[in-house]
Amino acid sequence: MSSTDQHLDHLDQLEAQSIYILREARVRLKRLGLLWSLGKDSNVLIWLCRKAFMGELPFPVAHLDTGLEFPESYEFRNRYAQEWGLNLIKDECPPIEMTDPTLPPGTRIAARKSLGLAAALEKYQFDGLITGIRRDEQATRAKERIFSPRGLDGAWQAAHQPPEFWDQYTIERHPGTHTRVHPLLAWTEVDVWRYIKREEIPLVPLYFAKDGKRFRSLGEIGITFPVDSNASTIDEIIDELETTRTPERAGRSMDHEAEDAFERLRATGYL
Amino acid sequence: MANAALRADINPAPALSPKKAPLAPYPIVIVGHVDHGKSTLIGRLLHDTDSLPEGRLAELKKVSEQRGLHMEWSFLLDALQIERDQGITLDTTRIWFKTAKRPYVIIDAPGHREFLRNMVTGAAAADAAVLVTDAERGISEQTRRHAYLLSLLGVRKVIVAVNKMDLVDHAEDAWKGVAGDVSDYLQKLGIEPLYVIPLSARHGDNIAARSDKMAWYRGPTLLEALDLLTPTAARTEALLRFPIQDVYRKGDTRLAVGRIETGRLKVGDKVEIAPTGQPATVASIDAGKGPVSEARAGQSVAVSFIEDAALNRGQVIAPAGHMPHIATTIRVRAFWLDPESLTAGSRITLRLTTSEHPVVVEKFERLVDVEHLTDGEGSELGQGGIAEIVLRSSAPIAFDHAADLPITGRAGLARGGRIVGGCILLGAATNVTVAGPVTAVNSSVDRDAFEARNGHRGGVVWLTGLSGAGKSTLSMGTQRRLFDDGWRVTVLDGDNLRKGLNKDLGFTPAERLENVRRVAEVAKLMAETGTVVLVSLISPTTELRDLARSIIGDGFHEVWVKADVATCAARDPKGLYAAAQAGKIQQFTGVSAPFETPVNPELVLDTSEMDITTGTELLIAHIRRHLALSQADGHAVGI
Ligand SMILES: Nc1nc2c(ncn2[C@@H]2O[C@H](COP(=O)(O)OP(=O)(O)O)[C@@H](O)[C@H]2O)c(=O)[nH]1
Ligand SMILES: [Mg+2]
Numbered sequence: 030m031s032s033t034d035q036h037l038d039h040l041d042q043l044e045a046q047s048i049y050i051l052r053e054a055r056v057r058l059k060r061l062g063l064l065w066s067l068g069k070d071s072n073v074l075i076w077l078c079r080k081a082f083m084g085e086l087p088f089p090v091a092h093l094d095t096g097l098e099f100p101e102s103y104e105f106r107n108r109y110a111q112e113w114g115l116n117l118i119k120d121e122c123p124p125i126e127m128t129d130p131t132l133p134p135g136t137r138i139a140a141r142k143s144l145g146l147a148a149a150l151e152k153y154q155f156d157g158l159i160t161g162i163r164r165d166e167q168a169t170r171a172k173e174r175i176f177s178p179r180g181l182d183g184a185w186q187a188a189h190q191p192p193e194f195w196d197q198y199t200i201e202r203h204p205g206t207h208t209r210v211h212p213l214l215a216w217t218e219v220d221v222w223r224y225i226k227r228e229e230i231p232l233v234p235l236y237f238a239k240d241g242k243r244f245r246s247l248g249e250i251g252i253t254f255p256v257d258s259n260a261s262t263i264d265e266i267i268d269e270l271e272t273t274r275t276p277e278r279a280g281r282s283m284d285h286e287a288e289d290a291f292e293r294l295r296a297t298g299y300l
Numbered sequence: 301m302a303n304a305a306l307r308a309d310i311n312p313a314p315a316l317s318p319k320k321a322p323l324a325p326y327p328i329v330i331v332g333h334v335d336h337g338k339s340t341l342i343g344r345l346l347h348d349t350d351s352l353p354e355g356r357l358a359e360l361k362k363v364s365e366q367r368g369l370h371m372e373w374s375f376l377l378d379a380l381q382i383e384r385d386q387g388i389t390l391d392t393t394r395i396w397f398k399t400a401k402r403p404y405v406i407i408d409a410p411g412h413r414e415f416l417r418n419m420v421t422g423a424a425a426a427d428a429a430v431l432v433t434d435a436e437r438g439i440s441e442q443t444r445r446h447a448y449l450l451s452l453l454g455v456r457k458v459i460v461a462v463n464k465m466d467l468v469d470h471a472e473d474a475w476k477g478v479a480g481d482v483s484d485y486l487q488k489l490g491i492e493p494l495y496v497i498p499l500s501a502r503h504g505d506n507i508a509a510r511s512d513k514m515a516w517y518r519g520p521t522l523l524e525a526l527d528l529l530t531p532t533a534a535r536t537e538a539l540l541r542f543p544i545q546d547v548y549r550k551g552d553t554r555l556a557v558g559r560i561e562t563g564r565l566k567v568g569d570k571v572e573i574a575p576t577g578q579p580a581t582v583a584s585i586d587a588g589k590g591p592v593s594e595a596r597a598g599q600s601v602a603v604s605f606i607e608d609a610a611l612n613r614g615q616v617i618a619p620a621g622h623m624p625h626i627a628t629t630i631r632v633r634a635f636w637l638d639p640e641s642l643t644a645g646s647r648i649t650l651r652l653t654t655s656e657h658p659v660v661v662e663k664f665e666r667l668v669d670v671e672h673l674t675d676g677e678g679s680e681l682g683q684g685g686i687a688e689i690v691l692r693s694s695a696p697i698a699f700d701h702a703a704d705l706p707i708t709g710r711a712g713l714a715r716g717g718r719i720v721g722g723c724i725l726l727g728a729a730t731n732v733t734v735a736g737p738v739t740a741v742n743s744s745v746d747r748d749a750f751e752a753r754n755g756h757r758g759g760v761v762w763l764t765g766l767s768g769a770g771k772s773t774l775s776m777g778t779q780r781r782l783f784d785d786g787w788r789v790t791v792l793d794g795d796n797l798r799k800g801l802n803k804d805l806g807f808t809p810a811e812r813l814e815n816v817r818r819v820a821e822v823a824k825l826m827a828e829t830g831t832v833v834l835v836s837l838i839s840p841t842t843e844l845r846d847l848a849r850s851i852i853g854d855g856f857h858e859v860w861v862k863a864d865v866a867t868c869a870a871r872d873p874k875g876l877y878a879a880a881q882a883g884k885i886q887q888f889t890g891v892s893a894p895f896e897t898p899v900n901p902e903l904v905l906d907t908s909e910m911d912i913t914t915g916t917e918l919l920i921a922h923i924r925r926h927l928a929l930s931q932a933d934g935h936a937v938g939i
Pocket of ligand 2: 338339340374388389408409410411
């Protein structure tokens with residue numbers, strides 16, 4: 030065996046690490062939930078959970094529903110919630126009037142999700158929430174911990190994060206607070222696509238180009254826009270990502286409304 | 301200074317063919333004192349390699365101008381508002397880029413002492429580091445502290461970047477001065493810097509392109525130096541360590557799940573479960589895609605065993621005969637990251653892979669002065685400090701020495717669920733004075749008085765060797781002869797003690813450890829009353845003998861009663877070898893448990909080559925020479 034064969038393949042390595050994180054979450058947190066955006070990353074997350082827990086998903090999966098998803102997304106949700114045997118929570122998020130009026134308009138729609146999340150935390154008393162965010166998506170997400178403590182109302186205290194090294198995670202339990210768990214933090218966009226291809230993970234079809242456009246990041250109607258692309262297969266998407274200089278969230282209006290819009294959202298509980 | 305810095309023979313990296321399997325990004329951390337230019341260096345590196353996403357440059361210019369700055373490269377990474385407003389990096393972050401050779405993930409780290417926790421978070425994930433040092437200001441406090449932490453975190457591939465060369469007129473002498481200081485310091489930590497590169501992050505000199513302002517420099521640019529880094533060795537060839545993360549049930553089968561940290565695991569392998577030492581045989585392995593016959597380091601697996609072994613989170617699966625060390629008191633080198641200091645008597649949690657142990661800080665051995673690399677005294681470890689301390693646990697801990705197996709030889713330190721520090725494990729420690737409410741009562745007769753009356757000193761002659769090697773015969777013969785000469789001499793025989801003092805103990809490594817500890821403590825008490833104590837105990841490992849040595853101190857005399865397994869099995873006075881070979885006795889030294897050859901015994905008595913009378917004479921001569929009070933007496937027998 031040559032020395033390079035001793036190393037695990039990159040995707041195997043990412044998968045093994047994510048499974049380790051998921052199992053650690055299961056040991057350390059009592060009331061876990063997984064946030065399912067219906068997008069590619071959280072589909073990978075569900076896939077990894079089924080591997081980690083011997084084919085099952087031992088905690089509920091929550092879709093924070095704004096009522097503004099694309100029809101294809103709802104169709105996908107209903108089909109795979111059943112096929113994957115998910116214990117699905119699909120509560121409706123509070124209306125836009127309840128969000129901070131000083132936020133830019135696109136950001137306010139996203140802020141409905143934060144309110145929906147707060148309501149779900151209250152109702153289901155989760156002490157751990159697993160989400161599919163990645164460091165390469167956005168500069169404040171790049172500063173995240175794998176186990177990220179959240180204060181009251183889900184607040185992220187970016188300047189006071191605990192140290193995290195050697196796979197030792199901080200878990201503090203205070204009433205009204207919870208821990209975000211981020212098993213995909215080390216993955217990049219192209220890693221996700223390569224893994225989807227290798228594992229044949231199903232997706233909402235909107236990711237694949239139609240009439241010269243495709244969604245690179247999937248969110249609500251009105252604040253998420255398709256990008257120019259002719260990539261209609263996974264291989265073409267991977268090739269496109271190898272060469273593109275356009276950032277992944279270019280089609281998300283809220284990211285560009287103000288310098289600190291995303292950070293403000295995150296500080297108050299957004300993913 | 302490091303010659304490597306002047307090396308000019310750079311091989312251009314072969315271009316990567318696009319169809320190859322994707323490589324894992326090579327993780328590099330950028331460390332150094334605050335304001336020496338770490339974030340700028342990264343911004344520039346990404347810009348000069350054309351790796352910035354579209355629109356990012358314009359966005360950076362805009363936010364820089366909003367703050368009255370020309371072009372602040374560091375804003376690329378310093379994404380938080382508070383970071384931009386204060387112009388400092390608070391937290392670690394990551395950014396991806398690739399060269400023709402391979403992908404990288406660059407980890408930025410903050411340089412302020414109060415954010416050391418974030419620096420450690422970043423650096424612990426790296427395989428190599430770039431230590432950035434300001435050419436004008438030279439080596440500074442956090443340059444040293446970061447270098448020291450790199451050595452503790454096991455990051456040994458270090459490139460030194462001497463930055464801001466524009467401020468020193470791009471002068472070779474200025475570079476040489478800083479390069480010499482940083483290299484000297486790193487060398488004292490056992491780190492040989494790979495390259496020491498003069499550069500200017502702000503202006504892009506020697507980052508991706510060679511600078512004509514520093515034509516005197518012959519070494520690689522930063523980018524070339526990164527491509528010259530060698531990949532980290534696979535952990536597959538090390539000893540198996542598989543810490544159990546959780547236990548699942550599938551039908552009637554119980555599965556130990558977790559990640560293999562080092563080595564390989566195969567179906568059919570004979571293993572032991574530390575710290576209890578239960579033997580087990582691997583029945584099945586699942587690595588996420590159904591059953592496989594073998595798994596290796598890095599994989600998350602689910603494993604079942606043929607035996608109905610007791611499985612628990614925190615146990616470590618190891619190859620039979622190659623368990624981790626087991627001890628209750630461990631010496632560690634710790635770094636502390638919490639504002640609230642660590643003091644002697646503090647109670648914290650040691651988190652070693654998946655195991656957790658409440659421990660007490662029993663003793664401070666030394667505080668490390670990071671500036672001068674000298675030892676200091678004290679019993680308080682503040683934020684950012686480094687010290688060697690002794691931790692005591694009430695239950696045995698299975699661990700490896702950091703120098704042998706880094707992953708199972710290091711641990712996090714936690715307080716109330718929050719990670720507050722870390723340590724590397726140096727070895728078992730004992731013979732520490734107990735902190736706390738126990739106060740020793742002094743004996744009314746001192747040792748000298750006992751010894752004067754007896755006419756010889758007290759001491760412990762520790763006979764180690766296989767069952768059947770002749771320990772008991774030799775010790776009984778010696779006791780009789782010395783007694784007849786008027787000596788005060790007693791024998792502590794392992795077999796006899798197991799009928800009384802140690803009858804609650806079995807033969808697992810943890811129990812062997814406790815067995816030795818008790819015998820050593822008793823022997824020490826007797827030696828203090830001027831008695832010669834002959835201990836006859838297999839004590840098969842160096843760790844056990846070192847434990848006894850550390851409890852007893854100066855009066856400890858190690859004697860190896862040597863006879864090979866074949867000889868002892870042929871003698872087999874108690875029929876034990878036959879029983880062990882038939883599998884009726886588990887963990888039998890020499891058959892199913894290891895005997896480690898004593899490294900430096902005072903005396904070796906090879907009973908397969910000499911008769912008992914000769915062996916006894918040699919032992920008596922040795923005891924007289926070391927313990928008789930009059931010199932003449934010691935020379936009377938001679939050897
Ligand atoms: N003159 C000069 N200034 C630099 C250079 N590199 C960085 N700086 C400046 O040094 C200051 C600190 O840089 P920064 O990257 O934030 O340092 P960090 O704290 O180590 O990350 C900033 O004002 C930079 O513009 C350089 O090569 N030359
Ligand atoms: Mg910085």
